Amino acid sequence: xxxxxxxxxxxxxxxxxxxxxxxxxxxxxxxxxxxxxxxxxxxxxxxxxxxxxxxxxxxxxxxxxxxxxxxxxxxxxxxxxxxxxxxxxxxxxxxxxxxxxxxxxxxxxxxxxxxxxxxxxxxxxxxxxxxxxxxxxxxxxxxxxxxxxxxxxxxxxxxxxxxxxxxxxxxxxxxxxxxxxxxxxxxxxxxxxxxxxxxxxxxxxxxxxxxxxxxxxxxxxxxxxxxxxxxxxxxxxxxxxxxxx
Numbered sequence: 001x002x003x004x005x006x007x008x009x010x011x012x013x014x015x016x017x018x019x020x021x022x023x024x025x026x027x028x029x030x031x032x033x034x035x036x037x038x039x040x041x042x043x044x045x046x047x048x049x050x051x052x053x054x055x056x057x058x059x060x061x062x063x064x065x066x067x068x069x070x071x072x073x074x075x076x077x078x079x080x081x082x083x084x085x086x087x088x089x090x091x092x093x094x095x096x097x098x099x100x101x102x103x104x105x106x107x108x109x110x111x112x113x114x115x116x117x118x119x120x121x122x123x124x125x126x127x128x129x130x131x132x133x134x135x136x137x138x139x140x141x142x143x144x145x146x147x148x149x150x151x152x153x154x155x156x157x158x159x160x161x162x163x164x165x166x167x168x169x170x171x172x173x174x175x176x177x178x179x180x181x182x183x184x185x186x187x188x189x190x191x192x193x194x195x196x197x198x199x200x201x202x203x204x205x206x207x208x209x210x211x212x213x214x215x216x217x218x219x220x221x222x223x224x225x226x227x228x229x230x231x232x233x234x235x236x237x238x239x240x241x242x243x244x245x
Contacts, residue, residue, distance in 0.1 A: 002026040003077040007058065007069070007117060008087025010037040012186040013136065016205025017084060022049035029073040029080075031058035032087070060087060060113040067120050074124070082212060083121045085114055085135045088155075090188045093148050103150055110154035115161050122165055125174040133169075134177040134212050135162055139220065141180070142229045145245040166217060178218045179208055182225035 004021050006014050009030035018028055022045050032038050035057040042053045054076045058069055074080050088110050096102035118135060125131030140148055141155030159178055166176035183189065183198045199222050207221040220226035235243075 002081045003029070003079055004082045004084070005029045005031070005070075005073040005077075005080050006084045006086060007031045007060070008085065008136075009055075010034060010041055011086050011088075011188075012201035013181070013184060013204050013208070014084065014086035015041055016202045017086070017208045018045060019048065020206060020209035021082075022051045022053075025049075025051055027052055027054075027077050029054040029056070029077055031056045031069055031073075033057070033059055060117070061108060063113065063116055066113075066116050069117075070120050070124055079128075080121075080124065080131065082132045082134070084208065084212070085117055085121075085133075088114075088136065088138075088188075090148075091151055093146075093150055097150065106150055107154050107157075110151065111157045114158050118162065118165060122169060122174065122176070126169065126172045129173050132175040132177065132212055132215070133165075134179055134208065136179045136181065136208070137162070139180050139182045139225050139229050143232050143240070147245060175215050177211055177216060179211060179221065180218065180225065180229075181221045182228070 002021065002024065004026045006018055006028065008014050009018060010032040018030065022028060028045065028051060030038055030041060030053060035055070038055040038057065042055050045051065045053050056069060056072055058065065089106065091102070091106045096106065114135060118133060121133050125133065135158060137159045138155040140152035141159045144152050162176055162178045169176050181204050184201055184204050185194060185198045186201050204221045207219065211219040220229065
């Protein structure tokens with residue numbers, strides 16, 4: 001029985017990922033900011049799959065509680081096999097780009113707190129010489145664009161950090177997986193006009209589950225974003241800076 005900790009478990013993507021693990025009779029420990037929503041997610045998963053689900057109210061910006069969360073999950077489940085970090089915010093670039101306090105807050109949520117948790121989890125798994133850490137980054141981190149470079153820079157920082165962490169963890173038999181979703185139809189993107197590039201949260205959740213099961217290093221979800229971003233990345237900077245993206 002796998003023991004899975006999901007941080008940011010109330011996000012639409014994380015909920016679907018949790019359900020795929022629940023189908024496998026995995027033991028789940030779900031952490032998120034809102035205990036009421038957590039209870040609703042827990043009840044839904046238990047009603048469907050009858051698997052044991054622990055919950056913990058958790059604020060990612062309370063850095064003193066990061067290590068405590070890992071300890072609590074490990075104690076409750078008698079160990080941890082998989083950790084998925086799945087939370088984040090999508091700020092309005094134009095609304096915050098002149099507000100340095102808002103920029104710092106977004107970096108603390110989308111990058112610094114994730115690096116803190118990833119480091120603690122990596123140390124935990126390194127000591128045990130096994131485990132899988134999966135973190136949701138974004139295709140937005142592959143190249144900075146005027147429409148969302150604050151969010152993109154935070155996600156780019158995560159992706160680079162995880163690349164180095166993956167290199168460090170290799171000899172310890174610890175998997176580090178970078179998840180790069182493209183556009184996903186979730187409450188976080190409700191304000192954006194939808195088009196054919198948007199994927200469902202269930203599709204991305206299944207992709208995360210499959211990536212963890214197969215032990216991939218980096219996965220774009222859906223798969224076609226790998227090729228879209230390859231094209232975006234090879235555009236010369238002299239041209240790219242003139243584009244309204």
